[in-house]
Amino acid sequence: MTSLLQRVAGYARMGFLPTLAASLAGCAPGPVPIAFGADRCVDCAHVIRDKPFAAQAATPEGRVYKFDSVECLADWIGRHPDQPLGSAWVADYEHPLRMIPAASAVYLPAASARYPRAHLAAYARTSAAATRLAPGATPLRWPQLKEAARRRLALGR
Numbered sequence: 001m002t003s004l005l006q007r008v009a010g011y012a013r014m015g016f017l018p019t020l021a022a023s024l025a026g027c028a029p030g031p032v033p034i035a036f037g038a039d040r041c042v043d044c045a046h047v048i049r050d051k052p053f054a055a056q057a058a059t060p061e062g063r064v065y066k067f068d069s070v071e072c073l074a075d076w077i078g079r080h081p082d083q084p085l086g087s088a089w090v091a092d093y094e095h096p097l098r099m100i101p102a103a104s105a106v107y108l109p110a111a112s113a114r115y116p117r118a119h120l121a122a123y124a125r126t127s128a129a130a131t132r133l134a135p136g137a138t139p140l141r142w143p144q145l146k147e148a149a150r151r152r153l154a155l156g157r
């Protein structure tokens with residue numbers, strides 16, 4: 001797994017450091033609106049319909065990629081390890097029209113009859129729901145989620 005420091009060093013070698021510094025200074029491309037029912041997930045090509053699971057990522061240059069699930073975002077990052085990212089955002093499961101930085105969210109399996117596909121739901125770290133866990137449930141953090149995607153892709157799944 002690539003650590004943030006390794007990525008920063010990589011960016012410096014590639015001449016991206018000024019861009020990264022700019023994004024860390026608050027100039028990172030923010031989340032853009034998703035046209036639900038029209039925009040497609042760049043990873044699986046499904047139409048993005050379910051607001052609570054939407055995600056997006058932007059390159060340092062501001063090119064935006066949209067996803068229908070957190071899993072697709074993580075898989076896409078795993079498939080494009082050389083693509084520098086300026087930012088990655090996930091829908092806040094409790095406030096689906098609000099996007100929160102992927103790195104600051106905690107992830108839990110969504111258990112809802114309304115969404116039969118087993119998706120991960122992203123919660124703000126301070127969310128009461130994220131801290132009110134079922135016994136044995138372990139919230140995932142963004143690095144673990146990306147690592148799981150990387151391992152899954154390495155196994156060809």
Ligand SMILES: [Zn+2]
Nearest residue numbers: 041044068072
């Ligand atoms: Zn997808």
